[in-house]
Amino acid sequence: MLSHQFSTPTAPGRVVVVGAGGFVGSTLVKQLGLAKVPVLGLTRKEVDLLADDGAKRLRGVLRPDDGVVFVSAVAPAKTAGQMMTNLRMAEAACAAFAAVQPAHLLYISSDAVYADNANPVTERSPVAPSTTHGMMHAARELMLRSEYRGPLAFLRPTLIFGAGDPHSGYGPNRFRRQAANGEPITIFGEGEEKRDHVAVEDVARLAVRILLHRSVGVLNAVTGVATSFHDIANIVAAQFSPRAEVKSVPRPGPRPHLLHRFFDITDLHKSFPDFHFEPLADGLARVHQESSVR
Numbered sequence: 001m002l003s004h005q006f007s008t009p010t011a012p013g014r015v016v017v018v019g020a021g022g023f024v025g026s027t028l029v030k031q032l033g034l035a036k037v038p039v040l041g042l043t044r045k046e047v048d049l050l051a052d053d054g055a056k057r058l059r060g061v062l063r064p065d066d067g068v069v070f071v072s073a074v075a076p077a078k079t080a081g082q083m084m085t086n087l088r089m090a091e092a093a094c095a096a097f098a099a100v101q102p103a104h105l106l107y108i109s110s111d112a113v114y115a116d117n118a119n120p121v122t123e124r125s126p127v128a129p130s131t132t133h134g135m136m137h138a139a140r141e142l143m144l145r146s147e148y149r150g151p152l153a154f155l156r157p158t159l160i161f162g163a164g165d166p167h168s169g170y171g172p173n174r175f176r177r178q179a180a181n182g183e184p185i186t187i188f189g190e191g192e193e194k195r196d197h198v199a200v201e202d203v204a205r206l207a208v209r210i211l212l213h214r215s216v217g218v219l220n221a222v223t224g225v226a227t228s229f230h231d232i233a234n235i236v237a238a239q240f241s242p243r244a245e246v247k248s249v250p251r252p253g254p255r256p257h258l259l260h261r262f263f264d265i266t267d268l269h270k271s272f273p274d275f276h277f278e279p280l281a282d283g284l285a286r287v288h289q290e291s292s293v294r
Contacts, residue, residue: 001123001217001218001219001267001270001271002153002210002213002215002216002217002218002219002267002271003215003216003217004213004214004215004271005104005151005213005214005215005216006212006213006214007213009209009212009213010212010213010214011035011036011037011038011212012037012038012065012066012067012103012104012211012212012214013038013063013065013066014038014039014040014063014065014066014067015032015037015038015039015040015066015067015068015069015211016039016040016042016061016062016066016067016068016069016102017029017032017039017040017041017042017068017069017071018042018047018049018058018068018069018070018071018072018093019042019043019069019070019071019072019073020041020042020043021041021043021044021045022071022072022073022075023160023162023164023165023166023167023200024071024108024157024160024200024203024204025041025069025071025072026041026164027162027164027200027201027203027204028069028071028203028204028207028208029041030204031201031204031205031207031208032208032211035208035212037208037211037212040061042058042061042072044072046061047061049072049088049089049092049093050085050088050089050092054089054092055091055092055093055095055096055099056096058092058093058096059095059096059099059100062096062097062100062102063100063102064100064101064102064103065102065103066102066103066104067102067103067104067105067106067211067214068097068102068104068105068106069105069106069107069108069207069211070090070093070105070106070107070108070144071107071108072089072093073086073089073136074086074089075133075167076133076167076169077132077133077136078132078133079132080132082132082136083132083133083135083136083139086136086140087136087139087140087143090139090140090143090144091143094143094144094146094147094148095147097144097147097148098147098148101148101149101150102150103150103151103214104150104151104153104211104214105144105148105150105151105152105153106152106153106154106155106207106210106211107140107141107144107152107153107154107155108155108157108203108207109137109140109141109154109155109156109157110133110134110137110156110157111156111157111158111220111222111261111263112129112131112133112134112137113127113129113134113137113138113141113156114126114127114128114129114134115128115129115130116130116259116261117259119260119261119262120262120263120264121220121222121261121262121263121264122220122263122264122266122267123156123217123218123219123220123267127141137156141154151214151216152216153210153215153216153217153218153219154217154218154219155203155206155207155210155219155221156218156219156220156221157198157203157220157221157222158195158196158197158198158220158221158222158261158263159171159195159196159197159198160197160198160199160200160203161173161197161198161199161200161283161284161287162199162200162201162287163286163287163290163291164200165200170188170229171195171197171229171232172197172232172236172284172287175232175233175236175237176236176239176284176287176288176291178244179236179237179239179240179244180240180291184244184245184246184247185233185236185237185244185245185246185247186247186248186249187229187230187233187246187247187248187249188229188248188249188250188251188252189248189250189251190230190248191228191229191230191231191232191233191248192228192229192230193228193229193259193260194226194227194228194260194261194262195226195227195229195260195261196222196223196224196225196226196227196261196262196263197223197227197232197280197283198221198222198223198277199277199278199283199286199287201278202221202223202277202278203221205275206219206221206272206275209272209275215271219267219268219271220263220265220267220268222263222265222268223263223265223277223280224263224264224265224268225277225279225280226260226261226262226263227280230246232280232284233246234246235280235281235284236284236288239284239285239288
């Protein structure tokens with residue numbers, strides 16, 4: 001659970017977003033702008049954490065009074081090589097944070113750090129990842145806990161959707177792309193597995209709140225509502241004219257993302273009692289509209 005250093009929202013002097021060119025990072029920069037928080041967004045063009053001088057470049061722009069969000073990553077990390085790439089990026093970031101310790105640090109992690117059978121998942125569920133992606137985030141969290149001595153928060157989103165998602169993982173983003181291409185929407189088996197999905201804008205709005213309160217601890221970015229892939233596919237299918245076909249295909253095998261996952265969001269309610277998530281159907285409709293005008 002989070003503890004707030006500031007009981008009332010107070011804008012930091014500046015927030016540095018490391019990974020501002022990505023799906024979550026770019027959305028966070030927009031939300032910080034809406035909250036009128038001074039922000040410095042760093043993309044790979046400004047700071048390449050994989051370059052020999054990556055740590056030095058990041059250290060050069062940091063100030064001790066900064067709030068920092070570390071969200072830069074190669075995602076998803078499906079292979080051992082991708083995992084190690086992400087750990088090298090974290091190593092460079094840790095070196096920079098050790099040299100110029102920011103006033104507050106927020107790491108955007110993932111619910112992949114939890115065990116597959118942790119239902120219902122809470123912030124106190126064991127960290128026991130079963131994938132390289134989850135291992136990567138768990139290792140990065142440990143690295144930051146070890147190397148950074150200031151106030152630290154972890155935000156662990158579940159499956160994220162949004163109009164700007166560059167990935168095509170199983171779920172709303174892939175379904176919409178399949179339908180937009182005139183292809184059937186494919187679901188594994190009957191698509192009965194239920195998962196929680198969160199809009200990227202809601203993840204960013206939670207991150208802004210953590211920054212404004214200088215919160216410390218762990219928070220899951222989850223809605224508490226699990227919806228089957230079958231139902232999501234049919235919501236997306238109905239957004240197209242003519243309606244897209246939804247087609248069942250054989251399951252590729254036992255994969256973590258095909259399991260049911262449910263969350264207990266008591267801690268989120270306690271941390272931010274007035275926070276409201278965008279309902280999934282509304283979010284999917286908005287994403288469809290935004291994608292149609294791109």
